Amino acid sequence: MTLPEQGRSRDDVFGQMRERKAADAKWDQGKTFSLIYPTGRDDVDELLMDANALYLYENALNPIRFPSLQQMESEIVAAAGGLLNLPPTGGGTLSSGGSESILMSVLVNRDRAKAERGIEPGKGNIVYPTSAHAAFAKAAHYLELEARPVPIRTDDFTADVDAMADAIDDNTVLVMGSAYGYPHGVMDPIEDLSNLALERNIGFHTDTCVGGFVLPFLEQLGYDVPPYDFRLPGVTNMSSDVHKYGYTTKGVSVILHRQTEWIGNQYFLYSDWPSGIYGTPTVAGARPAAPIAAAWAITQYLGNEGYLELMRSLMATTDKIRAGIEAIEGLEIMGNPIGPLLTFTSTTDAIDTYAVCDLMDDKGWNLDRNTDPNGLHMMISPLHERVADEFLADLRWAVDNHGESRGVEARYN
Ligand SMILES: Cc1ncc(COP(=O)(O)O)c(C=O)c1O
Known part of the structure; x- marks a missing residue:
C-alpha cells in the first residue's frame, strides 16, 4: 500500500481501522x-485516556524543555522503588518496557564487571534459569555476552540452585531469578540465588517485571511471600513494569539499581557532532510522553x-x-x-x-x-x-x- 494520493475522510479512515480491529x-x-x-473499571480507563491525551505530543527526550515529565518520571521510579525496598543509595530510570529494563540491567552489569573485575564484554556470560524471560537471552545477544540458560527443576519449575552454582564462573557478569516468572508464575529461590552472586561479587537481577506491582501488595495482604527484593543484600538490580499490574497503558517499566552511580553505565553520552550534547538513559532518542503521564496518573490515582x-x-x-x-x-x-x-x-x-x-x-x-x-x-x-x-x-x-x-x-x- 502506498500513501493515498488524496487524503481520505475521517469516517473512511476510522471505518477501515474499526473493520480491521474486529x-x-x-x-x-x-x-x-x-x-x-x-x-x-471505567474510572481507570478514563483516567488513562485523559492522561495520554494531555501529553500526546510532548517528547521526553528533553527534560529541560519538559520538566514536568522529568518530575513524573522520578516519582514513578520512587514509587516502584519504594514498593521493592530500594535503599536510599539506589536509583533508577524508566524504560519502554520489561525487555528494555532487562537490556539496561545486563548492560550495567556487563560494564560494571569490566570496570571492577576486568572482564572484557566479549568474554562475559550471564547465568539464568530456562524459565527466565526471553529478554535475557536477547540482551546477551545484543551485548555480546554468552547466554547460559540452566534447566529448571522438573518438580516445581523453579530455578535449580545447585545447577546455577555450577554454571557460574569467573567470567559471569550477571545471575538472575524471577519473582515471579512468566512461564509458570512461580517464585525462584531468590535468596539462595542472590547469595551465590553475592559471595562472588557478581551482579544479581530479580526480574519483577510481572511481580513488581503484585508481590508488595500480596505481602501487605498477609500472603507468605519469600524474600525477593532489595532487602536481600545480594540483589543489585530489579525491573518492575508499570504497564503490567501497575495497570497503565503500554510503554512504561522501571529499572532499579542498588547504587545510583550505576545508572551512569546506562547513559550514552556523545557530543562529537554538530548538534551538541546528546545523552540518553535508554535505547530511545525521542521518547513518547503519554506513557509517562499515564503511569504517573494511575499510580497517584490508585x-x-x-x-x-x-x-x-x-x-x-x-x-x-x-x-x-x-x-x-x-x-x-x-x-x-x-x-x-x-x-x-x-x-x-x-x-x-x-x-x-x-x-x-x-x-x-x-x-x-x-x-x-x-x-x-x-x-x-x-x-x-x-x-x-x-x-x-x-x-x-x-x-x-x-x-x-x-x-x-x-x-x-
Ligand atoms: C517476568 C517477565 N519479565 C520480562 C518481561 C518482558 O516485558 P515486556 O513485554 O514489557 O518487554 C515479561 C513480559 O511478560 C515478564 O513476564
Missing part, C-alpha cells in the same frame, strides 16, 4: 489472558490502597479459577504459582491440552500454550472476575469434547 483479540471482553491487564483493593479481588478471582481448574479431573496446576498467573497441564493421556486450547480458541478465549511439558498459560486480570464462571464452563466443555490437536504450536507472540 479481527483483534477481544481483551475488553475478558477473553484474553496475556498482553493486556484490564481492570474493567495509591497503595487502590492497588490493595484491586489485588484483593484479583486474588479472589484467581483462587476461583484455580479451584475450578483443579476440580476438572485430569487437569493440574503446574508448580505453586504465587499470584495471578497460572499454568495447567493434564495428568492423563486422555486430555490433550493443546486440543483443549483449540476449542477454547473457537469460543474466542485466548489462552497461551506452554511447552516442556505442554500446558496452558493464563495471566489473570481484575476484568476476569466477570467471566470466570463462563470460562470454567467452557473449559469443562472443551476438556470433555476435544479431539486431536490441530497442531497449533506454542507461541509467545
Whole structure:
C-alpha cells in the first residue's frame, strides 16, 4: 500500500481501522489472558485516556524543555522503588518496557564487571534459569555476552540452585531469578540465588517485571511471600513494569539499581557532532510522553490502597479459577504459582491440552500454550472476575469434547 494520493475522510479512515480491529483479540471482553491487564473499571480507563491525551505530543527526550515529565518520571521510579525496598543509595530510570529494563540491567552489569573485575564484554556470560524471560537471552545477544540458560527443576519449575552454582564462573557478569516468572508464575529461590552472586561479587537481577506491582501488595495482604527484593543484600538490580499490574497503558517499566552511580553505565553520552550534547538513559532518542503521564496518573490515582483493593479481588478471582481448574479431573496446576498467573497441564493421556486450547480458541478465549511439558498459560486480570464462571464452563466443555490437536504450536507472540 502506498500513501493515498488524496487524503481520505475521517469516517473512511476510522471505518477501515474499526473493520480491521474486529479481527483483534477481544481483551475488553475478558477473553484474553496475556498482553493486556484490564481492570474493567471505567474510572481507570478514563483516567488513562485523559492522561495520554494531555501529553500526546510532548517528547521526553528533553527534560529541560519538559520538566514536568522529568518530575513524573522520578516519582514513578520512587514509587516502584519504594514498593521493592530500594535503599536510599539506589536509583533508577524508566524504560519502554520489561525487555528494555532487562537490556539496561545486563548492560550495567556487563560494564560494571569490566570496570571492577576486568572482564572484557566479549568474554562475559550471564547465568539464568530456562524459565527466565526471553529478554535475557536477547540482551546477551545484543551485548555480546554468552547466554547460559540452566534447566529448571522438573518438580516445581523453579530455578535449580545447585545447577546455577555450577554454571557460574569467573567470567559471569550477571545471575538472575524471577519473582515471579512468566512461564509458570512461580517464585525462584531468590535468596539462595542472590547469595551465590553475592559471595562472588557478581551482579544479581530479580526480574519483577510481572511481580513488581503484585508481590508488595500480596505481602501487605498477609500472603507468605519469600524474600525477593532489595532487602536481600545480594540483589543489585530489579525491573518492575508499570504497564503490567501497575495497570497503565503500554510503554512504561522501571529499572532499579542498588547504587545510583550505576545508572551512569546506562547513559550514552556523545557530543562529537554538530548538534551538541546528546545523552540518553535508554535505547530511545525521542521518547513518547503519554506513557509517562499515564503511569504517573494511575499510580497517584490508585495509591497503595487502590492497588490493595484491586489485588484483593484479583486474588479472589484467581483462587476461583484455580479451584475450578483443579476440580476438572485430569487437569493440574503446574508448580505453586504465587499470584495471578497460572499454568495447567493434564495428568492423563486422555486430555490433550493443546486440543483443549483449540476449542477454547473457537469460543474466542485466548489462552497461551506452554511447552516442556505442554500446558496452558493464563495471566489473570481484575476484568476476569466477570467471566470466570463462563470460562470454567467452557473449559469443562472443551476438556470433555476435544479431539486431536490441530497442531497449533506454542507461541509467545
Ligand atoms: C517476568 C517477565 N519479565 C520480562 C518481561 C518482558 O516485558 P515486556 O513485554 O514489557 O518487554 C515479561 C513480559 O511478560 C515478564 O513476564
